[in-house]
Amino acid sequence: MKKVALYIHIPFCKQKCLYCDFPSLAGKEDCMVDYAAALAKEIYSIKNKKIKTIFIGGGTPTYLSLAGWKIIKKSIDTLNICDDLEFTVEGNPGTFTKEILNFLKEMGVNRLSIGLQAWQDSLLKELGRIHTIEDFKQSFEMARELGFDNINVDLMFGLPSQTINQWTETLDNITKLNPEHLSCYSLIVEEGTEFYKRFEKGTLNLPDEEIDRTMYAKTIEVLRKKGYIQYEISNFSKRNKKCRHNLVYWELDEYIGCGAASHSYSDGFRYRNEENIEKYIEKMNNDNTAIVEKMKNSFKDNMEEFMFMGLRKTKGVNKSEFKKRFDKNMDDVYYDVINKYTSTGFMIESPDNIFLTYEGIEVSNVIMAEFLL
Template sequence: MSKDYGVYIHIPFCKQKCFYCDFPSFAGREKYINEYLHSLRREMELGAERFGIHGKLMPHTVYIGGGTPSHLNFSQMEMLFEGIHANMQAYGAAEFTMEVNPCTIDEEKLHLMKDNGVNRISIGVQSFDDGCLKCIGRVHTGDMALEKVKLAQSSGFQNISIDLMYGLPGQTLDTLKMSLDKAVELGVQHVSIYGLQLEEGTVLAKQQEMKRLELPDDEAVEEMYDYLVDFLPTKGFNRYEISNYAQEEYHSRHNTLYWQDIPYLGFGSGAHSYWQGNRYENPVDIGEYIKAIADGKFLNIMEEFVSEKAHMEEFCFLGLRMTKGIDKKKFRQTFDKDIHEIFGGAIDKMVARELLAESGSAIFLTPLGMKYGNVVFGEFILE
């Protein structure tokens, strides 16, 4: 079986739900953790059979996300890794990432992760400014984030990514500059940086509805964006995707699979899979997920066939997220059509507006297009 696929494993537990987060994650559900880990192991056991893979799973990349995987205690984390290694060759993965938060990671857990094949960690910092952190419901401080990044480095991790955000309540260009400076000074290999989005049902969205949220104005947010896209490349962090910057050879191989239309298997509550033209989605509710596995209803979890139209649209949306853009040859190989036959009008229109550019091999966002990506993506929706 080809190793050209990724595996995502979802850990939905958090110490506290962040005020901006609409991911399938929950605080205060610790009583479910052990039972959840047993269900997760059972799902992984069934995974090979379900997707027609003989023998152990042999993914190119493995990514443990959440939620907060590092919220598991040491013995629970051991249980997680035992389930993984029983069902897949994770040690052989080109990249094995685990997400951690500064307030739930320690030296003992870091060594356990490293001993179990994790070779890349993603640390949810968001900001090194304590005021910003408090406003978005993070339970760590800037100093704690600095300390834990250094601890990960001293524990032997040589591929460390940190998450940052801009456009946060109370954030200024100066506080963003401070966070970026600290990231560079720490010597991490990868920075993911996202603009704040107010998602329905989150604490911040409710605060805005009640007119109790003070956000930077659009001009200030644009200034932050312009600064970071200019600053990071000068420090050796090259932009390879709209929100991701990496030193040479340290781009996220797992996330790149998603953007390059490569299959992936997802395990855990709320996890998604994309396999042989079908999409699968597990129940988001932890109790419902555990019950589905226990009742043997695993194979009946939601399945959706991806139409050619939807596949073409997504191929373009995801390809355009990457700075190298849509591979025209791969589009033709995938759909047996020239991309201009399907999207020629949209391409010409966006090129005229200087939001897209084209080379012999690719169609890609210009710097201006990166800034206004949603405008471009909207043109690639087929009627």
């Protein structure tokens, strides 16, 4: 039986953050139970697959009502899961309760991902976050007390008005709590967000590129000293605590997405679900499916994605895995681009792998674009 990862989308939020372009909505609490029932229907439909990781993301999954969670749990209980299942749920401070956390524990969740973003209340307010630093500390401690021993914390740098000292303070304080995993992303101002409107008006006070680069360098330096291993451009973990679910995406393995706006990659096809919550519920109730787009990935698509997703990992892309998947030597397809970047110090080629240097990571978007055929 084929092993796959499962992503489950919970689109509800207490309040939409000003930088967020994810498919999430505030003010839709009255849809929660109907949505959970439609979602459960989709989860029940998963057959002949063994689930190796589950990631419930959002939105803010911990904002979902307990009644909604109970419906979803029943469907998850029917899945054929691996013994070493990694089961992650995302949540934001201000939405954690003992009741919800105990329920997640009972459900088999063994990894939490907590959105903090910054250690300063002034920056959290500027981001449109619903919580304070104190809320985060209480949520983190509550999770530890209830036995969660694998916790990721999401952080962001390059924020409006953020200084290098504030970012260093964030890293210093979060590492004192010793989470097993940290995801550290540079802010990207996405179209359609409140931040984008301010950016267009010229009222978004972003740090310049040099400060952003310094913050990234500081991230690597501080986290290395604190015992974290960088295994992907933006992700750092303690030993044996990498996020196995995210590695599925970076290694172009198969995954199933359930819920509004979720994506799947299975048997060489990409699928996309209906994004609108009400329409998703309607489609699941009437048609037993919410897929609105299905596309066969071409041989070329797979090769390109395998390369530019794989180059996000610090160990890079494995040559023998490339040969196994595509029946071609990597050099026969990509010799020119590999030679270009190894000769300029942006990439290293070992007997087994090709991977980006620190300088290469800084311009990774440019380099990865050259792996498009």
